[in-house]
Amino acid sequence: MSASESAAKTSGEKRITRKDLFISYVIWTFFSHSNYNYERLQASAFAHAMTPVIKRLYGGDKEQTREALQRHLVFFNTAPDIGGVIHGITIAMEEQKANGEDVTDNAITSTKTGLMGPMAGIGDTISQGIITPLLLALGISITGLGTEAQKTGDLTGITGNVLGPILYFILASIATIAIGYFFYTQGYKQGRSFVTTVLKSGLMDKVIMGASVLGNIVLGALTAQFVMVYVGWTVNIGDTTVRIQQDVLDKILPGLLPLGLVILTWWLLMKGFHPIKLLLVYVVVCILGAIPFMGPQPQYITDACGSSILQPYGPCQPPADTSTDGE
């Protein structure tokens, strides 16, 4: 206590400079996941990001430096971009504490732990759940991956457009940096009230709602573009052969099976199935469906293209009569 009083007397009020804040932001941006671990997740990264602040506020005072470092080495985990608001708030609180205001260790720690959960939830939803997939969808479709490439299963014929990944790289970088910097500095300038006003005003809800609408449209389009399920069954009714895929399902709604598959997968995931398990199950089912003797129609066995019960077209080239169906 005496040390901080004497320091305050000699140097007046201690202030964080713009540069300190910026350096702290840069450290957090770079090293937030540098020492990511199961024990305390981003704890050491938080302490690291606080080092410019600690140097400025408690520089030269060993006891206070130690306490500050220990204070910030507790369990911490949040979204790296919008979670920066917590750092901003913490820096503001540290500043008040260093200037003799009554800010206890507990107040700082409970602010951090209280905010990291909601911020991680919102941040993961917005950046990982909406922004990144949207930009990825954009990049993937610009790259030129389309239905035709998948139907033939052969990518050698088409040329990819490198603009897709480049555009994704630039847009994703700009979005991440801009969001991160905005929240870091606003957290410091406006303190706790920033978070409470943003959360209470319902702005986040509106942003997430709007982004969900956009995301759902794009996901629906991706389903139509990239998911492909066919059945090769045919049913003989009298003299006519009815092909289940072309004559029944496509007449009801083109691409009914892909839509059904995506909804089914979503439902299974919501039921708690692990995505990796689902991946393996789907691969096994597809391979089993492609084994010749599983197919009901013997002529598929001799098809060198590997056509089968699940895929009437085969990976080589679609038969002439089906190419006009406009899948």
Place this chain on the structure above:
Amino acid sequence: MFKKQRVGLQLSRQAKIALTISTMLVIIGIPTAVQSMTLTETAPSESVTISLFQSILIGLGYYLSQGPWLAGLGFVTLYRPLVAGLFVGLILGDPAQGALLGAAINLIYLGFISAGGAIPGDPGLAGWVGTTIALAGNLNYGAALALAVPIGLLGTVIWNARMTVDAAFMHMADRAADKADIGGVVRANILYPQIWLFLITFVPVTIAVYLGASFIGDVINGFPVWLLGGLAIAGGVLPAIGIAMNMKFIFMGTAIPYFFVGYLVMVVLGNQVSIMVLAVIGVALAFLHVAFLGDRVKTAAKPESAKLTKAKAQEKEATR
């Protein structure tokens, strides 16, 4: 003063390290052993051979995708197969094809989300190594996609090794903090964990790619035609999982109908409309939707974020 939480995963840590090391030995060892056994076989002329220098670049790329050196952007850029594919393509001399393969693999990981330190598969490894093998072996689309699945699974082993061992550096940071040693805390956050990360990412990937990529590609090309056909079918089915994983986050509430709108627009227009056009329409609809709902907007994603928060709280409890 408050008490620090020092109780971690001490009990199982040694077992996990042992598991990690043995798995890495398997990753490195199997391609080596198999290759030495099959040296007499002649490789098809179409496959690309990968030089040591190219392998090093690929290993370095995978390390950077997890490392901090790109302003923390590695996770949103290099870690995604779309970008990884482009770079692998550049390294191997066919950027267009690499980007295409990367885009294909990325479809599985479209809804990839890392929350609370757990990851469902590793898109980074799937992107870097999967594209390399697919390019080197001239694989078809379905085979590349199906190959990316087990590779992504192996990646979780690397991730777990990183997350487990890094806990030890946490205690170094504690000791440095006890001595008020700021530099020590910084070293514990950057230096040691990054050396460890480099060892478990760069080294196995470089060796595996150098010794195994062409070989694995040849093996897959030697599969019977029905198996290749099955993998090609899987290529059409697997993107469903990537899309559904993302739907878990946003396919709820009043936003649900828009999924079918997007789907039908694409189907009716015969896949001829670009995603960009749909995205612009989507932004307009999103504004209208929020404006008309006004104050009655109850966030669609709220249950998910609440769930995440809860999961994190539970994890925190578990680590105590």
